[in-house]
Amino acid sequence: LDLVIVGVSADGRRMVIRLEASDAPAQLRVFDRGRRRTLQLFPERDDLEGMPLRPMLPVAIQSRDGLTLPAYVTLPAGRARRSPLVVVVHGGPYDRDAWGFSPLHQWLASRGYAVLSVNFRGSTGFGKAFTNAADREWGGRMQDDLDDGVAWAVKEGIADPDRVGLFGASYGGYAALMAAARSPDLYNCFIDICGPSDLLSFIARIPPYWHSWFAMILRRLADPATMEGRKWLQERSPLVHVEQMIRPMLIAQGLRDVRVSPAESRNVAHALLRRNVPVTLVTFPDEGHFLVGQRNRIALMAVAEQFLACHLGGSHELLGDDLQGSSLTVEIGGEWLRPLS
Incomplete structure (x- = not known):
């Protein structure tokens, strides 16, 4: 099982935890730190219980x-x-x-x-x-x-x-x-x-709101502004x-x-x-x-x-x-x- 803390109460005494498994839907529980016990809330996919x-x-x-x-x-x-x-x-x-x-x-x-x-x-x-x-x-x-x-x-x-x-x-x-x-x-x-x-079309269509990502794309792929870069992008x-x-x-x-x-x-x-x-x-x-x-x-x-x-x-x-x-x-x-x- 994997345990993920989903949320913590303002006083830090209780937390919602998510128990994850690969062969069962995740379970959500509340953990009471003072009493050191958990309370079952519900499974994420109760329709898969017992499948x-x-x-x-x-x-x-x-x-x-x-x-x-x-x-x-x-x-x-x-x-x-x-x-x-x-x-x-x-x-x-x-x-x-x-x-x-x-x-x-x-x-x-x-x-x-x-x-x-x-x-x-x-x-x-x-x-x-x-x-x-x-x-x-x-x-x-x-x-x-x-x-x-x-x-x-x-x-x-x-x-x-x-x-x-x-x-x-x-x-x-x-x-x-x-x-x-x-x-x-x-x-x-x-x-x-x-x-x-x-890939030439793919890079040309990168939207403006991805501008901060554009430099990384050029480094990880190639720069279409150069002849070498265009050749590489075409070949791939x-x-x-x-x-x-x-x-x-x-x-x-x-x-x-x-x-x-x-x-x-x-x-x-x-x-x-x-x-x-x-x-x-x-x-x-x-x-x-x-x-x-x-x-x-x-x-x-x-x-x-x-x-x-x-x-x-x-x-x-x-x-x-x-x-x-x-x-x-x-x-x-x-x-x-x-x-x-």
């Missing part, structure tokens, strides 16, 4: 160049052999995955997938050197770290090497696109949610390497996204379509860079579940009314997902 949730296991993975990559794996119940693996890549990329209850891990594990989240170089919370090791490594060693995570899972007997998918949003979507171009022999399918495919853009993408892909994009132009997702989807690569593009007219509407999120996960089942062989539920009330629009390639045809 067969799976523990998240912390692991350390060695990268090919000697870095230790903190990672987390969740295994499906009743696993008697190697499982299909879904690698879930966090956004940011200057953020991190953490141990604890993950609805995404639990959902995928309930469908029979092993789930792996790797804190690749550039992730925060592991020291400045670890974060800075990602400078100018978008599409390079940051991708290697994800591939090394897959190799670890195969070596440990966790993953079926013939059934591996990669799932990510924002930077995680970029990583999915780059993995599709760099490592088509390692992964079987990809899910990209609002991932940038053109997935759209330039779309000819190497041969595996099935699901792309989701909010049409109100101010960070990643919807054109970036559409350009990749159309390029794959022209080459007869299995691709499905779904868009949400009322969503931005992240999907926040509950019905839209349910619809996307329902489609993603069908996509993964089709290409990795996990279980899935019938769509039923999961798309009702959402703004999900299939722009390209619905025939690859039979329930959407």
